[in-house]
Amino acid sequence: MTETPQPRPAETYAEVEDALLSRWPETKLEPSLDRIRAFTELLGDPQASYPVIHLTGTNGKTSTSRMIDTLLRAFDLRTGRFTSPHLEKINERICLDGEPLDDEALVRAFNDVAPYTHLVDQSEPFPLSFFEAVVGMAYAAFADAPVDAAVVEVGMGGTWDATNVADGAVAVVLPIAVDHAQYLGDTAAKIAVEKAGIIKPGATAVLAQQEPGVTEVLLARATEVGATVVREGLDFGVIDRAAAVGGQVVSMQGLRARYDEVFMPLYGAHQAQNAVLALAAVEALIGHDGPLDEDVVRAGFAEVTSPGRLEVVRRSPTIVLDAAHNPHGAEAAAAALEDSFSFDPLIGVMGVMSDKDAEGVLAAFEPHLAHLVCTQNSTSRAMPAEQLAAAAIEVYGADRVTVVADLADAIEAAATLAETGGTSSVGSGAVLVTGSVVTVGEARALLRPRDDHGRRS
The missing domain is CATH 3.90.190.20 (Mur ligase, C-terminal domain)
Structure with missing residues (x-):
């Protein structure tokens, strides 16, 4: 029996980029979790070794992910963060403790999983895509760190998104509007059916205000799987906000306390909404003993950035x-x-x-x-x-x-x-x-x- 030749380890960022980009692009979809499941099983299911806050929605996912990450780190937790797409380099997608992997760490993360990508390619009807390979790299890197919590943004949709091989302890659903209509559906309610798939049994679903048809879909999914629901405008929300030099000042009602006049160096009402969703997500994950420390919340939001x-x-x-x-x-x-x-x-x-x-x-x-x-x-x-x-x-x-x-x-x-x-x-x-x-x-x-x-x- 001849052994399958092992790929040569990558030595540079350029080699990793070339190997990943030679795979199916993110725009080519085959709705199935079979490949990513086979991949993560070979990796030892790293995504099950830490709690996950999983985010979906049409806009605001990356900004909200960054806010959650910054808040968790303010509470001295070690974090992994996966977001997409990147602005300049693939490294931005996989962050540890708020910082993208440097080129050397990215090469190591790629080489750690590369032998298994080829096993999946050979065993499945279709090869792993670029996105699936990077998701596997991220989940493995987070387990290897190891992180106390991972903040994971879907690539597109929810149910069939490769990130959904993880079961989020907290599922955050940002406002849903029509985007990627050719893949997800031509109405917000149809799109919501796909995005609702990140809400898992026993999870806490943190829901932004939505149009009525979308809310109906999300609540039905939460009921079906036995998830706890907290809703913007009912359980938490922005009380008021005002533009300020270099950003804005926001007062927020969280799940367990009110946080007044919190400065955040980002602009716009949409970022204030993202902030209160981030606050509720963090409360849902770590705030079971009562209100979060207000000084730590302030310090966290003051450090938030969102490039681009x-x-x-x-x-x-x-x-x-x-x-x-x-x-x-x-x-x-x-x-x-x-x-x-x-x-x-x-x-x-x-x-x-x-x-x-x-x-x-x-x-x-x-x-x-x-x-x-x-x-x-x-x-x-x-x-x-x-x-x-x-x-x-x-x-x-x-x-x-x-x-x-x-x-x-x-x-x-x-x-x-x-x-x-x-x-x-x-x-x-x-x-x-x-x-x-x-x-x-x-x-x-x-x-x-x-x-x-x-x-x-």
């Missing part, structure tokens, strides 16, 4: 990055811009994916943008800049739309317009780069300053 979510990366003119890629996210970002800033003019740079609701995103930003520069990111899924511009002209008019296909040139053109096109004081103009996580990630790579070792700050 209304992130100011440059001044003179101000350049803001926001990864809004569907109408729901665009409306939240636009409202936050209005709430927290007074830019004049605000120039948009937008690059979207071809499978997204570009018209809805364009319409959401239209009242807030003086001019729009249509561009595209470097991926094959990107909508061509000319095609986006044709849709934009229908919404903005031809005099408010420019096409610059190269992203760096588009940002430069927008910055020039921001500096010269205002009606008020010089220097109040700004640029918003938006439309896609990939577009924002590429813009971030162009704009973020580097330190002496070539790392971005």
